[in-house]
Amino acid sequence: MKLVTAIIKPFKLDEVREALSAIGVQGITVTEVKGFGRQKGHTELYRGAEYVVDFLPKVKIEAAVKTEMLEPAIEAIEKAANTGKIGDGKIFVFDLERVIRIRTGETDAAAL
């Protein structure tokens, strides 16, 4: 099992969710995050004072998938979140040791 974490542009969230649902991913967790990468920040001006805003708003999605689902999932996210411009984000993949569904106590693949 793998945990796929992707940082994407906020307005791409719906497209990515649809793409993942379409290939059978059962659930994702979404967090609003801020960060910096190659995409530069911007400046904000309040009356006389100018501030550089380094951290840009992004959305982080996390999806736990069976190993055989990994490649289709990565492909789906990559395709849906791509705009071709700087700041499209990154995908991180981790090994997932255990999964437990709290309601039933099912574990691992059955719990995904």
Add this chain to the structure above:
Amino acid sequence: MKRFLALILLAAGMAFAGATLAQDKAAPAADTPAATAPAAAAAPAEAPKPAEAKPAPTPNKGDVAWMLTSTALVLMMSVPALALFYGGMVRSKNALSMLMQVFVVFSLVTVLWCIYGYSLAFTEGNAYFGGFDRLFLKGTFDSAKGEFSMAATFSKNTPLYELVFVAFQATFAAITCCLILGAVAERMKFSAVIAFIVLWFTFAYAPVAHMVWFWMGPDAYTSAKVVDEMNGKAGLLWQWGALDFAGGTVVHINAGIAGLVGAYLAGKRIGYGKEALMPHNLTLTMIGAALLWTGWFGFNAGSALEANGIAGLAFMNTYLATACAVLSWILGEALFKGKPSMLGAASGAVAGLVAITPAAGNVGIPGAFVIGTAAGLVCLWGVNGLKKLLRVDDSLDVFGVHAIGGILGALLTGVFNDPSLGGPGFPSNWFEMKPGFESITAQVLTQAKAVGVTVLWSGVVAFVAFKLVDLVIGLRVPEEAEREGLDVTSHGEAAYRM
């Protein structure tokens, strides 16, 4: 802090006791006014004896209704409008403290006004201070006879219930004190704020209001002979002939200077110039600015004290100058900074409102166009170039907007009051009540002198008051508390729960 609170409680207790005593005496005859009012109205019709004196003029009901409405509008300018305008501009960890300071200072000054402030500002005394005739508003309502005392307006035989005037002016005193809070936002101890306001209100607001606005009223000018005598009883700046329709000197310059002094003495906020001290919610600031604009109609048009043409003129000027200032401020931003901003539009509105305040009923429409447009540009410079020159952390630009806008408005009032520039002029002789106007140079000079006195008076009082408070209580919260935010450390609450 505990001793300080105990003192406040003690003072409040005494005030309450005094008030209850007066109430007790008043109680038995409380229902007489209703009985006497119709009788008085009927009297002239049934008894046309030639020897009988003319009945005293009664207030016009339209005037009373308008003044009560105006008073409520000015209250709305402080809570919520000013609180929201300021609250949106501070960081979220200090938002509640900003709301709280405005709310409490407004209440505090209202109480002080009814105890001694009104008396100090609006009763006969010398050219600087009034007297103590109206402590606890004594004498405004005679419960035995069921009679209300009268205050003057700007027309002969047109009185207003004094209590209505007291309430209207109370809101002015209260909002002026609240304005100062923006300059020292995000760092002052709550107890220091309260103590400073008590001192500054007593020794700066009350005397300046007396100097600018106290006079004997038009009905006191019963003959040409008493003109000089009555003029001599008025406040100093009134005697000089300074024009201030709704409080350019009394409210805005007064508060702006006190704010500047406070910002210097309290020192810069931690991280000023290094960290991002950004407004946390410009939506609140826009709502606040918009409510200020609305409430300002009570402030300016209400300052006519009557529901008449001058009130209409003040209303239109207030409306128009503000719109001009919004446009000129954002135009200036777009030209010099690249982008027109919402905070700029809101600041422009306030700058225009401030500048048109002394002018409202004292200039014509051409004056409103020029004063409003100039205010947007000059105050934009006030919060940019001038602020950098001053090297001061005036958190919410109370000086740059209120003092600068107030001074601009006060001076331009001297220009556009000229009837040849569409202004109404002003009665130089209140017995004949003919409007006149000497010359622009002379009037601008008078206005400048009034500005100078206000700057000096407010500056000195604010300096002494801040120093005194610093010695006794200390102006600033500890560094750790400032980093954590005043919401939690001063009030044990947070504006927002995440």
